[in-house]
Amino acid sequence: MSKKGLIAFIIAVIILLSLIPRSIRPALGQAASTQAPHFGEGGLPLFERDPNFPKVPSKWRMGFGSDVAVDAQDHIWILSRPHTLAHPRSTPPDLVSVPAPPVMEFDTDGNFIQAWGGESGPGYQWPSNEHGIHIDYKGFVWILGNADGKSNNPANLPNDNQILKFTKEGKFVMAIGKSGQTGSNATQVLKGATRLYVYPKTNELFVSDGYGNSRIMVYDADAGQFKRMWGAYGHKPLDIDARPPRSEPARNPWVAVSEVLQQFGSPVHDVNISNDGLVYVADRGNKRVQVFTPDGKFIEEQFVGLDSKYPLQARSVAFSPDAAQRFLYVAGSPDIYILNRKTLEVLGSFNIGSPQGDPPGHLIAVDHKGNVYAVQAELSGADGHSGGAAASRWKRLTRSASRENSSNRILIATHSALAELGGDEIDAGRHHNCNALAVWRKVKLRAAKSREPQPRLVGDERVEFLGAAKSPLN
Numbered sequence: 001m002s003k004k005g006l007i008a009f010i011i012a013v014i015i016l017l018s019l020i021p022r023s024i025r026p027a028l029g030q031a032a033s034t035q036a037p038h039f040g041e042g043g044l045p046l047f048e049r050d051p052n053f054p055k056v057p058s059k060w061r062m063g064f065g066s067d068v069a070v071d072a073q074d075h076i077w078i079l080s081r082p083h084t085l086a087h088p089r090s091t092p093p094d095l096v097s098v099p100a101p102p103v104m105e106f107d108t109d110g111n112f113i114q115a116w117g118g119e120s121g122p123g124y125q126w127p128s129n130e131h132g133i134h135i136d137y138k139g140f141v142w143i144l145g146n147a148d149g150k151s152n153n154p155a156n157l158p159n160d161n162q163i164l165k166f167t168k169e170g171k172f173v174m175a176i177g178k179s180g181q182t183g184s185n186a187t188q189v190l191k192g193a194t195r196l197y198v199y200p201k202t203n204e205l206f207v208s209d210g211y212g213n214s215r216i217m218v219y220d221a222d223a224g225q226f227k228r229m230w231g232a233y234g235h236k237p238l239d240i241d242a243r244p245p246r247s248e249p250a251r252n253p254w255v256a257v258s259e260v261l262q263q264f265g266s267p268v269h270d271v272n273i274s275n276d277g278l279v280y281v282a283d284r285g286n287k288r289v290q291v292f293t294p295d296g297k298f299i300e301e302q303f304v305g306l307d308s309k310y311p312l313q314a315r316s317v318a319f320s321p322d323a324a325q326r327f328l329y330v331a332g333s334p335d336i337y338i339l340n341r342k343t344l345e346v347l348g349s350f351n352i353g354s355p356q357g358d359p360p361g362h363l364i365a366v367d368h369k370g371n372v373y374a375v376q377a378e379l380s381g382a383d384g385h386s387g388g389a390a391a392s393r394w395k396r397l398t399r400s401a402s403r404e405n406s407s408n409r410i411l412i413a414t415h416s417a418l419a420e421l422g423g424d425e426i427d428a429g430r431h432h433n434c435n436a437l438a439v440w441r442k443v444k445l446r447a448a449k450s451r452e453p454q455p456r457l458v459g460d461e462r463v464e465f466l467g468a469a470k471s472p473l474n
Contacts, residue, residue, distance in 0.1 A: 002039060022389035036326035036340040037347065044338055044348045045320070045327065046397040047372060049382075053110035053393035054078065060100035060115075061085060065375030065390030067195065067363045071135040071168075074367050075113065076106045078375065078391050079133035079143065082118060083154035086311070090357055091379045102130050103141070103170070108367070110393070117143070124164055124172060125179040128157035132363070133209075136198035136221065140173065141166045146192040146267075148183065148212050159183070161190045163219075174458035175417040176224040185213050185237040188226050193217075195270045195316075195363060199294060201277065206294075208281065213237065214264035216271055216296070232264045232283065234241075243342060261286060270316040270363060274325050274341065280317045282330070287313040289330055289344070301343035307330045310355060316363040322371050331361035336372065336394075352394060353382035360392055370396035393466065396440075 017352020037043040054076070056062055069077045082099030097302040120126045121321040122295035127145020129152040134142045145160030147153040158180030165174040192211025198221045199206060217236035218227045231237030246259050265285015272280050278299065279292040287306055291299040305313030313335035319341065320327035328341040328447040334356070335349040355358040358378040366374045381387045 030188040034123075034322070034324050034326070038340065038343070039347055040344050045352050045370065046399060047263040047394040049352075050110070050371075050393040050395050051152055052258060054104070054106045054389055054391055055110045055112055056100060056389050057112055059098060061094065061097035062100045062389050062391070063102075064085075064088075064377045064379065065362065066130045066377060067147050068365045068375050068391060068474045069133050069135050070365050070367045070373070070375045071139070072137070074108045074369070076108075076110075076365075076367070076373060077133055077135055077141070077428045078104045078106070079130050080104070080375075080390065081130050081154065081240045081377075083128070084379070084415075087154040088246060088379045092270060094379070102126075103133070103143070105168075108369075114169075121130050121172055124162060124175040125157060125160075127160045127164075128153045128155035129160060131160075132193070132195035134196050134198065135168070138166055138198075140198075141168055141170075142196050142198070144190075144193050144196060144207070146194060146211055148192045151211070151464065152192070154254060159191075161191075163190070163193070163196065163205070163224075165224075172226055176207045176219055178241075183209075185215055185231075185239045186242070188217075188229075190217070191268060194267055197272055198275045202294060204294070206273065206279065210269075211267040213239075214266065214285075216268070216279070216292075218294075228296065230292070232262060232286075232290060234292065234296050238263060256465070261288075269314070270470060272317045272319070274319055275323065276325075280328065282314045284312065284314050287311075289314055289317060289328075289339075291344075302339065302346070304330050304337045304339075305335075308332065310334070310359075312359070312361075315361055318364050318372070321366060321368045331374065333361060334359035336361060336364065336374070342384065350394070352392065354384045356380060356384040359384075372396070425431050 014231040048268050057327040062080045064081040065078060066081050067079040071077065080100060080102055082102055083225045085097060085099050087093065099174040101117050103117040105113040107113055118126055127143065128147035130143065133142045136142065143164045147157060147160040151160065160179060161177045161181045161183055162179045163176040166172055177190055181189045183189040190209050191213040193207055193209040196205060196207045203221045204227065205219040205221040209215050209217050214232045215229045216379045217229050219225060220227060229237060243263060245467065248254050249256065264283045267284055268281060269284040274280065277294060279291065279294055281290045283290055288301050288303045293299065306464055310333040315333040318329045319325040325341055328339040330337040330339060335351050335355040337349045339345060340346045340347055347413035352374055358376065360374045362375050362377040362383050376382065376390040379387060381388065382392060446469050
């Protein structure tokens with residue numbers, strides 16, 4: 001065989017071998033229809049906003065939308081902040097409208113069912129700044145707030161250190177903790193807790209804690225007894241003044257990055273658990289999602305929105321409703337990212353509002369039909385000026401996005417996605433005590449023909465990633 005022929009033969013063999021993994025993938029595990037696509041393959045869900053959701057009674061106006069939850073009947077529960085009508089951030093105060101009660105229930109068509117909450121009672125203080133709501137598998141409603149001193153405290157009440165448990169009708173059942181205390185990672189006292197989830201398999205309550213603390217807390221959901229806690233990578237969570245001093249700034253910023261990432265940033269904004277028992281934590285302060293076992297063993301992580309100048313990324317996590325929960329939705333700003341849940345590949349995103357200080361996506365949820373719900377911790381409206389209810393539904397369409405609808409992004413991929421990487425890659429270093437290899441990847445698809453400005457990898461954006469800029473507390 002001639003030299004040219006040999007070279008041609010080798011090239012052909014390499015191309016053939018590169019095609020084999022994708023061609024046999026469905027036969028090695030689940031059927032193709034139960035697997036999420038990989039980057040650039042298309043098949044992503046599409047969404048459009050439902051203009052008729054929610055149907056809030058005309059006698060009320062909803063305050064900041066703080067959280068949204070879906071129960072077993074596909075009823076939608078919205079937690080809002082009545083005090084924010086008189087104490088908004090970017091709009092004039094509304095001293096005329098009657099605030100809607102903080103807890104509102106709607107049916108699948110968006111029709112109003114009931115509302116309650118807002119008043120303290122024997123054994124508990126209603127939160128000054130409502131932040132998280134969850135309806136567990138037994139039908140109980142869990143609520144917490146994040147007021148801490150003068151921060152996020154529109155009602156000027158003692159600190160929101162309590163977790164509250166109610167029936168669906170609003171009857172008080174139990175409180176975990178006591179309000180008015182000073183929280184710390186060194187104690188069991190919450191400090192700016194954000195969201196919560198009851199895991200049916202173990203009947204344990206998982207809480208993301210939060211703005212002042214940097215940890216996941218776990219309790220018995222019946223007795224309220226504390227069981228365990230952990231921080232980033234499963235480390236011991238430390239208060240700011242208890243953390244090791246940071247290295248001096250250097251030409252290579254990745255040393256400082258690894259030091260910062262050893263603890264959750266402020267805030268740890270959400271926690272959710274998949275059907276296969278994996279705990280997903282939205283570390284908004286560091287623009288990442290970390291995955292753990294229910295015992296706190298670190299598995300993997302993914303960063304989202306690193307190329308964005310907007311700090312509010314990795315705000316919330318939710319799953320697609322199929323049995324395998326193929327897609328992981330991660331609320332960003334002003335987009336919701338769509339990830340392959342198994343590999344954490346960032347597959348695409350869809351826009352839910354205009355860039356502003358507090359766009360929609362503060363927290364999100366998904367119903368059994370695959371519709372996505374988002375709330376906005378502001379009165380300005382999704383477009384930044386028209387107002388309206390601070391909650392929205394994004395209906396999933398029956399068709400899926402084609403490969404051409406993929407967008408260009410710069411992202412960091414975890415070790416689980418390295419096998420799928422291609423194109424131009426730049427080694428960005430390893431995280432200390434972490435098995436993930438950080439890789440900058442600029443993906444070029446046919447959508448790159450658009451004239452939209454391409455994201456740039458520049459020093460200022462890396463500084464933002466390190467957490468040098470203080471993100472808004474909401």
